[in-house]
Amino acid sequence: MIEPVDLRLENGSLLPLSDDRDGDCGVAIDGGRIVAVGRTDSLPAARRAIDVGGGIIAPGVVDEHVHDRSLGQSHKEDWETLTRSAAAGGVTTVLGHGNTDPYVERPADLERKFALAERDALVDFGCFAWVTDENHEDLAPLASAGAVGFQASLAERPLDSGQLLTTMANCAETDCRLGLHVEDGDILESQWADAQTSGAERPIDHCRPPVAEVVGARTATQLARVTDCPLHVFLVSAGSTLDPLLRAKQRGLDVTVETCPHYLRFTDAELTEQGSVAVVSPPLRSHDERAALWECGIENGVVDCIGTDHAPHTDAEKRVDDPVASLRGVSHGFVGLETAVPMLLTFAAADRLSYDQWRRLHSEMPARTWGLYPTKGSLQIGTDADITVVDPNLEWTLDRTTLRSKGTVTPFDGKAFRGAVTTTVVRGRVVYESGAVVGDPGWGRRVERT
Ligand code: DOR
Secondary structure (H helix, E strand, C coil): CCCCEEEEEEEEEECCCCHHHCCCEEEEEECCEEEEEEEHHHCCCEEEEEECCCCEEEECEEEEEECCCCCCCCCCCCHHHHHHHHHHCCEEEEEECCCCCCCCCCHHHHHHHHHHHHHHCCCEEEEEEECCCCCCCCCHHHHHCCCCEEEEECCCCCCCHHHHHHHHHHHHHCCCCEEEECCCHHHHHHHHHHHHHHCCCCHHHCCCCHHHHHHHHHHHHHHHHHHCCCEEEECCCCHHHHHHHHHHHHCCCCEEEEECHHHHHCCCHHHHHHHHHHCCCCCCCCHHHHHHHHHHHHHCCCCCEECCCECCCCCCCCCCCCCCCCCCCCCCCECCCCCHHHHHHHHHHCCCCCHHHHHHHHHHHHHHHCCCCCCCCCCCCCCECCEEEEEEEEEEECCHHHCCCCCCCCCCCCCEEEEEEEEEEECCEEEEECCEECCCCCCCCECCCC
C-alpha cells in the first residue's frame, strides 16, 4: 500500500488562475517538500487535509525588506515577534536588514543574528550584511559567513561615490547582489538644513525630494555598468526614479527594483492626516509621483519586487500621542508584515494588479533576486513547501492592536481591505491558520543562496 503523504491543501485555485481549474486544485506535501500539484482528485492521500474552500494557493511570500531589530533594539522587535507577524501576514521567508545596533558589518555580527534567529524564528530567514567605509574593501568574508546579499545606503552611514565604486567592484567578485537605498545624502542634508532655518519642521515638511532618489539611482546605475555589479534598488518611492532604472534595464544591466505597498497606496496627503504615524523614509509622495509609480513601475513592469520595509518602533518613538506636532525626534517607518498581502489582494480585487502579478512581485522575484529560487518562491515539485493561502474576497478592517509585532504603529490602521491570509505553511509545517499563529520558535531556518 502507498503511504499517505503528510499534508494536502485542497479545493483551491493555483496561480496563474485558470477558469477550468479554479477552486478545484491543491498541493501535496511530504517531508517538508512539495510532492504533487494539480487537481484535488489527482493528489495522493494525506494524513492531514486542509480544505481551503476555493481560496488561492500561492508560493510562500518572500519579504525581502524587514527591519528585524535583533541586535540591540529588542524593545522594538525580536525574531519571535517579527516572525509571528510574518506567519500571520502569509510571509514564509523574511530577509532582515542590517541597520541594527551594531550594524551588521562583520562576520561576527551575522553569526550573532543567525544564532538568535535560529532560536526564535517561526519562518525562514536570511540576513543582509551592511557595507560601510570600514568593510567595503573586504566583502568576501561576509559572503562566506552566509549573508543573503549586501546592502548600503547613500544617506545612512553613507558611502561616497569612490567607496561605492570599490564596493561594487568587490561585490561583483562575490556571488552576491548589492541592494542600495539610493536617496542622495548630500541633497537630504541641505534640504533638512533649509527646513530648520525656515522653521518648517512639521511632519508635512518631511522634505526628502524625489530628485534625491533620481540622482542616487543615476549614480548607482552608472557605477553598476562599469563594474558589472548586480544591483538592487530598494525603496523606490517615486515614479521619477524609474526613468534612470528603466534606461539601465534597457541597456541590459542586471538591475532589479523594489517598491513598497505604502508608496502604492498612500500619498503625502497622509502626512497632514496622520502626521508622524505616516513618516517614513523615503517619504510618501505626491499624487503624480504615485501615478507614475503605478504606470511605469507596475503596469510597464520596471518594478520587480515588493518589500514591506517593516520598521517597528514604539508608540513613543513615533509620537503617536501628538502626531502632527513636530518631525523632530520622530522615528521613520512603520510595520508592514501583516498588511502587505491584504493590500496587494485589495489592489487585485480592484483590478489594479493581477493575482499573478502579486505572486511574481511578492514571491518569485524576491526569491530570484536573492538567489533563493526555485527553493523559495515557487510551487515546483521537490522544492520547499512554503505556501500562502488567501481568501481573495474576505472584507475586513485593520485594528492595529491585533498585530503581532512589538511595534504596531501603521498608517493602515482603520483601513479596509478585500483579501486576507487564511493559512501559512513553512516547509510543510502549518504556522498560521484560523486566525491564530500556531508555529513554534526555532522552526525557521536560514536560507541558502543557490
Ligand atoms: O522609514 C524607514 N525606517 N526607512 C528606512 O530606510 C529605515 C527604517 C528603519 O530602520 O526604521
